[in-house]
Amino acid sequence: MNDFSRRDFLFGAAATTAATIGLGLTGGGAASAASSKKPAKNPSAKNKYSGVKAASQITFWSSHPAKSKPIEEELIRRFNAANPDIKVVLQTAGANYAEIAQKFNAGLAAKSVPDVVMLSDVWWFKFYLNRSITPLDELFANEKVDVADYNKTLLADYQFAGQQWAVPFNRSTPLFYYNKSLWSAAGLPDRAPETWAEFETWTPKLQEKIGGGKFPFTLVKGDSYIAWTFQNLLWGQGGAYSTNDFKLTLDTSEAIAAGQFLREQVSVKKYANVTSNSETDDFLGGLTASVVSSTGGLSGVLSGAKGKFEVGTGFLPKGPKSGSVCPTGGAGLAIPALVPADRKVAAMRFLNFITSPESTAYYSANVGYMPVRTSAIEGATMTQVYKDKPQFRTAVDQLPKTRSQDTARVFVPGGDAILGKALEAMVLSNSDPKAAWATAADQLQKIIETDVKPGL
């Protein structure tokens, strides 16, 4: 449990926030925690949004991750039914999180921005650094949002400098997916391995059953993914990309050992390969027995595997060191700072609606992301889902065991891509981890000096 969040180092002054996050990470349900996070200013000061009439139309930029467009459309339809005076226009602003961020960047320059924008774990902070997203606390108060009902960990991911900068929406953790048919053919217990060391005792049996040219395990690749899931191995070795105050720790023996472990999975022990395109496609195609992949794709994986094999999900395997080994991920929804007040009010009404216990349950059940409201997890919809498809439960059960991601990946603009390139060099061209990390550290350090520190 990582009680001492990175944020504490950065704004230790905001004592109330530190308390919030501390509680959040222990997974406690203390309802008072989040509401204590209202602006620290004079409490009697008038909320600047009070009395502002909501605009009649807002636009929402999404990349529809995990093919969620029909689900988003249904949520908008429900919102419009409940709020006929606010029309929500859903726009496809990119094929993935990076494209949305790029388009949003261009839009900021031209002052042409949506009212609600989907920003992923690795992108939102860049827009905080240049102050182009709105702090949401006053909007929460104005719309009487039940902030305390949001999952503390997921909400805390968007807190900085004592303010809330986005609302969790499509939030995920990586899961260990495995092919149950192959597992039982290999005589393995019907569960994910506890540790990577245990998994390595299983891989010869799996290799024998799955056959040549196929693999017991397949690694992800690409921006937004490899540097995300790798935190599992890194933390398991007792390492990290960086400390909470942006000090890089890639030259530590732990980070090098983790890189070495990753490299050897492919080039020495040879039980893993790297996906050519999508690890879930390989998994469904029967080319691999197991993958570590986002819970966001769970719905697609279950429907894709239907009639072919049973899918098991489990927590991420641990490493030799104790402690949390699972990051959270996915995206949240932010409101651009440029947007006029009446549109911000309408946007918050919409955010409150589509992350309501009922909406988030509907979204989670149909896509695979985690419900972002505590009450939704215990609600009737999710209870039924977990009964029918117990795989959906894994991510929620794993949530208390998660850890905030390292700053070098999520708070350094472009950090994810730089770390991802280093990792890809290790698995694709068998580069020495020490050298690959050193190259990455040079690039990251420059960005920290020029882009991050001045904006904090």
Place this chain on the structure above:
Amino acid sequence: VTIDATPVVVDLNIDLTAHEASDGRTTDTRFVARKPSEKSSRRRARSGPAGSRWGVEGFAQLAVFAVAALVLIPLAWTILGSLKDRNDLYSRPLKVLPSHLETTNYSRAWDQVPFPTVYLNSIVTTLASTVIKVILGSTTAFALVFLNFPGRRMAFWFVVASLMVPFEVVLIPNFVTVSELGWLDTWFGIVIPNAGVAFGAFLLHQSFLSIPKEVIEAADLDGVSRVRLLTRVVAPMSRPAITAFALITAVTKWNEYLWPRIVTSKIGSATLPLGLTLLRDSEGANEWGPILAGTVLVVVPILPFLVFAQKRLVSGLSGGVKG
């Protein structure tokens, strides 16, 4: 950036080269029409004695087959893949032919992407962009080659220098301009910022230079107006270069992804490559059948255009100045 249409660009460009090679010419004649005398002297010099000529032709034929295979295999694989179900797509060892024709891939792709809309947007913007670029490119090149005006050389170097500026660099300024003009989500917004003609002007400049001075002087003596000189004399003599330029422009525009992605937000103004991304999934499982079917739907309309353009290209190369 994930663009399913990317391989198409590569394929079609290679295709162009393949046809030229089959005509027995080297790629350096691709853009520049030389005087017949120059051309034949080059050929003579290169061919040498009769014995090695066969060697060269044999090599050329081999190259044609190799390039044709490079073009056709991915295309055939895309078409075959679009007719396979998931089991066939993921079979190990590879299944070349589908075990049954999975035509539902097409209907599923058609259901997920508003093809009529994106087709219309792609056709309009591609045609408009090509016509504008050919007109601006040939008039600019004409002025740079045949008109005497102060600063002509400077103007030429200015054009060449602007070739060095990558489009990504001017992306944001262009976007701001387009936004302020109110052209977001319009055909204007997609076409106009990319209508700059540095590449075309440079290409055609080199081609126009190869036109014999005597031809221009004769036309001048006959009192031919400049517009007629361009349309009746210069353009026909540079037809291969102009056709090649039009072709490159059209294919590039057809496959363009980044700029339309930035400048359009509504699906009603999106082009085909943007529509295709609706079939992709950034997280989770991809349905490759419908994705490949959608890709085929993007490639098919531009193929007849290419065949037509290549005929013009080849006939242009074998035309030129007689005598």
